[in-house]
Amino acid sequence: MGKDYQGYNDILEYFKYIKSQMPKGISLFKRGNKLYFLFKTQYKKRSDHATGENFTTLGLNRCLEKAIQINEQLKVYESEIEFWAWYDETIKGINKNATNDLITVANAINKVESWFFSQNDRRGLQRSKETDYKSYKRAYGYYYQKILNQEKQVSYELLYDSLISYESDRETQKYQECLNAFLKLCEVNQLKTIYNKLSKLKLKTNAKKKNTFNREEQSISIEDFLKLRVAVLSIKDSHSLRENNRKFWLWVYSIQLVYGLRIAEVAAIKNLTRDYIPANDPQENSKDKTIFKALNNPDNKDNIIYIGNFTLWGNQKVKTGARIAMPLIPPTYPNIIDLLEIKNVPNFYHKSFNIYSRNANQRIEQWSTKFLGYKVSQTHTLRKLGNANGIQAGISDTVRCKSLGHSETVNAKYYQDFSGQTTIDLYKNAKRNPIPFETALKLLDDLPTNPKKEDLIKLLCQIYQLQYPD
Secondary structure (H helix, E strand, O other): OOOOOOOHHHHHHHHHHHHHOOOOOOEEEEEOOEEEEEEOOOOOOOEEEEEEEEOOHHHHHHHHHHHHHHHHHHHHOOOHHHHHHHHHHHHOOOOOHHHHOOOEHHHHHHHHHHHHHHOEOOOOOEOOHHHHHHHHHHHHHHHHOOOOOOOOEOOHHHHHHHHHHHHHHOOOHHHHHHHHHHHHHHHHOOOHHHHHHHHOOOOOOOOOOOOOOOOOOOOOOHHHHHHHHHHHHOOOOOOHHHHHHHHHHHHHHHHHHHHOOOHHHHOOEOOOOOOEOHHHOOOOOOOOOOOEOOOOOOOOOOOOEEEOOEOOOOOOEOOOOOEEEOOOOOOOOOOHHHHOOOOOOOOOOOOOHHHHHHHHHHHHHHHHHHHOOOOOOOOHHHHHHHHHHHHHOOOOHHHHHHHHOOOHHHHHHHOOOOOHHHHHHHHHHOOOOOOOHHHHHHHHHHOOOOOOHHHHHHHHHHHOOOOOOO
């Protein structure tokens, strides 16, 4: 019941699940966007009755809870009049609407936040404020903070005044997201009158033509990153603190590029300057006794890193922690570890994760605009470049995605929109699989009776699909 379904097909799937959980003798069906119960009482044959809920995941959850209440009430009620009076008030909520409509905006927002964090995320994992607050903020919090006078009672006029700020461009994503956030506010707080009014403001879309929104896709090539790095290191500044600050951020971005990490995960690497055993760390709650050598150890040739569950500040949980990541070395730059000075680990000096995260985006945006002539404001761009490096290196999808900390489906959908230059590098330098063994055997027939070294090299190039060296 906790899964957070979003698409219509997902809701239909969840609808089937909820129907299978109904108490015996009580059925659930939908008519339009409304949900109805089907059951009989002692003196009334089996017929349909309004649930007071809409066809949404929240409405389905409430229907299951209400069906359990109905089932219990049917066992103990003494008169039909008593039962239907209870049904109208408790199930349909007829006498509760006036009370619900008196809730303040602040209290209504708190209920939405509590509801959000009581649900599992799309991966089926329990949400927490440490890891999912940004998701809440993006979907709901950002739009709720636009509502003025939050100590006032929730009203259609108050919500409409906030929504109208996007009216000048009704086709934008923000208008729809704001409207969805306000509808959720009404749904969670059972403000049906306001919900119905707001529902009429939904955009009418042509079924044959889906609305599309311009989403800023950013990319950067290794060559441009190296150019950026040289330019930043060449800044003339005698102040040692500022110089160290620049070197720190270049190292952070380099780690993202080489390992394909999220910005938070860079600050969660446990074996930067000392050997690390997860089982010895109480914060990790792990039984793994593997020794992960310090990254800055010159004898550590594998350069494997261990990403913990929390950043070094302790209160910020990373998205997919407790994982092992490998360097994704592109064939065009086999010396990338030395080139980017990955083993020269700097000190983290930020007081909090929020400051660290904000500065990370600001710094790369400033530098890319100044030295490259185009804007890179998302540090995630470097994570995608790391993925491209792994593809060029011939690392399998399974291994590469395990190191990156996401599924192969997510990788294919969101992490392969590369720049033109990166795509060209990918085509030119990606490691190719050898041809099938049976095909290779047939090539032996073309060899001369006494093959020379040059003939054998050509044969190997054909088998491994490589260009013959000049």
